[in-house]
Amino acid sequence: MTGKWSTHNAEKTCWNCPAAELKGNIDFRACGQTMQRLKLMAEDTEILIRCRRRPELGYFEPTITFKECPEWELTEYGYLLRDMRVLILGIDGYLGWTLALKLGALGCQVSGVDNFLRRKMVREKGSMSVVPIASMKERLKAAKEVLGVEIKFKKIDILDRPKLGAFMKEVQPEAIVHYGEIPSAPYSMVDADHAIKVQYNNVIGTLGLLFLMRDICPEASLIKLGTLGEYGAPLTGRPLFEGIFPADAVLRWRGREWSLGGELTPRDPVSFYHVSKVQDTFNIYEACKYWWLRSYDVMQGVIYGVHTDEVAADPRLRTRLDVDEWFGTVVNRFVCQAILGMPLTVYGEGEQIRGFIALEDAMECMVRLISSPPEPGQYAVVNQVSGLYKVIELAEIVAEVAEEFGYPTTIQKLENPRVEADLHPYEVVSENLPLLFGFRPKVTPRLEITRMFELLTQPHIVERIKKVAHAIMPITWWSGEKREPAVLDIFKPKTRPKGPYKPTLHTGLKPTIYVKAAKRAEVKRRREAHR
């Protein structure tokens, strides 16, 4: 392990630990017991637990800290449960496979399911991953050979509850990472069949999972991939809090005031895919309330990038990179457009401000969340971003790096096929990850985009990018039309004035701390490149 050791979760206790089996409450004043694990406990009672990993302790109160417990080992991401059993739904995907390798390399016992739907849906678009990816069989073999990581995999559709349940009983997960959803806004807007498919897969899949967790592994934490897009971009400029209003939030109306502290913040999804994420949020919130399940709802910003140390260790370990209209995220598509000599496309003014996070930083966030489980009954939200950018700003960064790699490019504004404001205020609170989980972003857009060019300009990948060029431009309109949006403007980067809004990101840290970590990583990378 390199880097500074992180002790953000040292003082967490058995109360957070998935190995602690909640057995009930004892009321010594009344000499009584209640073994209804799911009951809201009265204040004057003792909680009774048994540790699945340390049965010799018998029944005890959940007060041993991670620091004191020999089952929790210190890593650079915090204390991590030794041989933690993590189940990844959607393990074959862009994020799922990357996380599986990261966790395996950290010593977790990783298992995963996938139905390879992503591969099929990308083919449906007539596209493919521009980074060649191995079959799951080859991936598993390579993971073992190269990283010494053994992953238990089963081909299962999460909608097949009996099969999923049987696998969960077999692996007894202590954490479940749910990446097993259809992650595309444009895909969900193609037509009724696609919208229904997205919502059915995502919402019903998650709902079924919650029932399975209740019955099979109620102490496991659910780390669920949500999206920052759940919140929309309120034109009032109201900050996007982390899912729940803070204690000092107040509603005023007609001279009266109410505290909003602890209530779910409004959601304003921007596609039927985003609606499915909002539905998930409510289902998970309720399940935590009814059944004392525990969950982090990860409102992830737009993901981009290709690099972690694990996926870069061998070509067979590479994770997929989609650049088509449905599954390609904006920065990934920009890089490929530059390589193809296409103008980088922004919608409308390109002033949409979004949260972004590079693959490597996203994986670090997930590890930190997994290593610091929520409490029983806790539904918590993290806004997972490492920076806020206007789409056009990112286009300009891509264009800068592209120039350095010998791919000069332009930017073009297209009619916006989506229903969204392309000029709006944007203020995001993302304090939980830095303050509670010790996260500091290490990857700037420039760093990751540079890594992307280094990888994607390899000749065999350029060939693949050329083959999918036809699938990159948007044709899916939110209105239902299917046509390429008209070009409104083409220009050289940094030649158009920016709009009036500037994003504000609250991390709870001094700005310099946040930036310094990223800069240190950048300097390190450049030094290594020069050696």
Next chain:
Amino acid sequence: MRKKRTLIIGLDGVPHALLVDLAGRGIMPNVKALMGDGVLRGMRPSIPDVSSVSWSSIITGKNPGEHGVFGFTNLIRGTYTLAFHDFTKLKAPAFWQADPSKRYIIVNVPSTYPALEINGFMVSGFVSPDLGKAVYPPSYIKYLREVGYRVDIDVERCRRSPLLLFKELSDVLRARLELCKRMWRKVKWDVLMFVVTGTDRLGHFLWSAYERTDHEWHEHFLSFFSLVDEAIGELAGMLRDKDDIIMLSDHGMERLKIEVNLNALLASEGYLLLGDEPRKGYNNIRAGTRAFALEPSRIYLNLEGKYPRGSVRPSEAEDILEELTELFYGLKWDGQSVIKKVYRKEEIYHGPSMDDAPDLVLIPNEGFALNARLSKREVFKESDLTGKHNEDAFLYVRGRENADLVPDDPSVEDVVGIMMALRGR
């Protein structure tokens, strides 16, 4: 010809005074009939008078310093982690373990979880988190399921509704009696021990319903004890005349006036220093703490070398114990003294487990219920409960001719010896 058998009936939390009262009033006619042919005495419970300690002394015949149980909980050695007592940790054999040549049916003795191997059948009593582990032989769990057996009422549900409380009390008792009768017929036995714990639960929640005849639930209270009496009558009626009957309680019950939080007191007097994380329970104890309490009334010095943040040196112990003794004797509520007696461990315990014994044990005056809640800051607090334990336990032995076997002032540690002596006759 069948050998003599011994039936032991435990009535958890039933005071001698109540038994005599209800028997006299015709609420418990079977008990009255038994009293007519036997010896009934008040019995001293364990110190402290909690079920885990008392029942452990009853079934082993030993002092807590010998059997190692001083409360429902203890700190795991070398840590501040609060662990719950379990049967595997009992350091002296229960009578059925001491003589495995005899055969036993043991039903619902508190603090006997998990159920261990026995020549016969047993089902553990409170606290039993998993019914599957509370039964020996394990395959007999099917009989428990058949009768709808439950170890205890659900105290969380019942505290909200007296109606539900009485329903659960009678359901649990009926199922327990039915199981006992089935095992009686199925399993060969020499000693059968059957403990009713609903009497204690009822006493805690609704002692006021016993004391006040105008109480809304007074008749229900009496009806439950009638049901208990019927159960006693049924079991006694299945015996032969020469069989022994021992009936007893582990402690008594009285009206609860006010709850007294010993850890809140220690914190307010500077003996107990706590950090800011109540979630950590006793792990929240900070360095510099001199003493802390465990339920209900045990005081431990935070000794150097014994606890992770222990800071009391052996040379300081005596002075601190004296200070604490003075503090406790000086504690008053509404002009009344709270503490009747402060015991040093050497005064009341003996045996190889003295290192685990509390340094002080407090006996409260009437009406004061001591507790050791760490999460609360108030020393005195009104309670939602109306009954608390007291020292008024009872012991009954059938047969006036057996009076010589029963000391004038028996304690819970005498029961095994009395049983053995009876069996020897």
